[in-house]
Amino acid sequence: MADWIEVNTDLHFHGKFAGAVSERMVPEVIAEQAPLKGLQLVCTGDILHAGWQKLVKEQLSQAEGGIMEHKNGTKFLLQTEVEDNNRVHHIVLFPEWSKVEEVREKLKGKCKDLDSDGRQKLWLSGEEIAQIAVDAGCEVGFSHAFTPFFGIYAHYKSYKDCYKSLADKIHFCELGLSADTNMADRIAELHNLTFTSNSDAHSPWPNKLGREFNRLQIKEISFEEVSKALRREKDRKCILNVKFNPAEGKYNQTRCMGCLLFFKVKDAERLGWRCPECKRPIKKGVDQRIGELADIEEGKHPDHRPKCLHIIPLTEIIAIANGIKNAWSQKVQDMWKIYVDRFGNEIKALIDTPIEELAKIDLKTAELVKAFREGKFRYIPGGAGIYGIPVPPGKPLEIKYFESKQVSLKKFSVQ
Ligand SMILES: [Zn+2]
Ligand SMILES: [Zn+2]
Incomplete structure (x- = not known):
C-alpha cells in the first residue's frame, strides 16, 4: 500500500465562461500558477459547460483516478458549482468524465441554457440536485455556507432543510472567505461535516488562486481518495484548513451597501435594514448570521476538526x-x-x-x-461586498459604526 501523501488542494473556482471571471482563467494558466502557489491538486471548475469542457480536454490530458493532468504535473479534479431554485450554491465533485456527461444529460431542460454561464442556475431544489449528484457517484456539498444571497444559511436555518431526504449524503461544506472553523463550529449540525476552505477564484493570479486551500492526507491523488478524505474514511482526512482571516471576507460584518458604515444588528433591525445616512440597504454580516444560528459557544470542536490557519x-x-x-x-x-x-x-x-x-x-x-x-495584523473588517483590509502593527485602525443617538458618526478605535 502506498505511503501517505499530503496534498494542498483548492476545490472551487470558475473558468472564463462564468460571470465576472478573467479571460486568463483557463486550464493552462491555472496549471502554471498552481505549483508557484504550492498547490498539487486543483479543480476544473464549471465542468458542466460545453465550451469549458472543450478547453479542459484541449489543454489537459486524462490521468488515472478520474483526474485530468497538465503536462507540468498539476492535477485537476472534475468539479462544478451550480445554483438551485432557492439561490443556494452547491459544489459537485465528479468521479469521472462519463459521470459529468450523465449529470449533464439529466440537467437538460432543467435550466434555461447549460452553456450560457459556467455556473448554471438550475430549476431544481437542493434536494433534487443532490439526488442527481449522488446517483452519479459524485460528492456534493454547499459553497460559502453563510454568505448573503447565495449561502445555504442565508435561506435556511439548517442545511438539512435544504437537502431534506438527502441530508445524510452531504459530507462537506465550504466555509467561505467570511467565516472560519471557530465561527462555523458554533453550529452543532456542522460538526458532522468536513470543512473545506477554497478560493472561489475568478482570476488565476496568486492573490486569488489558492488564497484559501485544504491540506489532505491521502494515499494518492484520485477522486476516490479525495472522496474518502471528505468522508473521513480509513484515516483519509483534511489535516489543515488554510484561509483568509474571516475579517477580510466581503461579508464578514453588517454594513451599508452604499456608504459602507458598519451597524450593530439591533440598530439595523430597528432601521428596517435601510441606512439612515444614504438610504441604501444594510447587509447582514456572516458573523452576525452565525451568531443567530449558533447553539454552541465558540471554541468547541469535534475531535476530527483540523487546525485552521489564517494567511494573507x-x-x-x-x-x-x-x-x-x-x-x-x-x-x-x-x-x-x-x-x-x-x-x-x-x-x-x-x-x-x-x-x-x-x-x-x-x-x-x-x-x-x-x-x-505572530497574529499581529489587525483588520478593518469586510462587509456589504467589500473585502476587509489587513492593517499592519503600528498603523492606526479606525472603524466607523453607525451611532444611533447622534446625527454625526462616532468613531470607534478597535484594540
Ligand atoms: Zn458560489
Ligand atoms: Zn449608508
Missing part, C-alpha cells in the same frame, strides 16, 4: 510593506517571483521559511511576514 497572500504583504496600492502591480509581481524561485512556492515562503532567510530578500516584507505569523 504574499503579494498583499509585499504591497503593504512597500507602500504599493495594487497587489498585482509589476513591481510586486517581480518581487513575489523572487520568493517563489528561492523557496519553491508561496506557501513555503509564507509559512515555513525562517524570517532571517526572508530578510535577505527584503527586510520590510520579512518583518511583516513575522507580524503576520
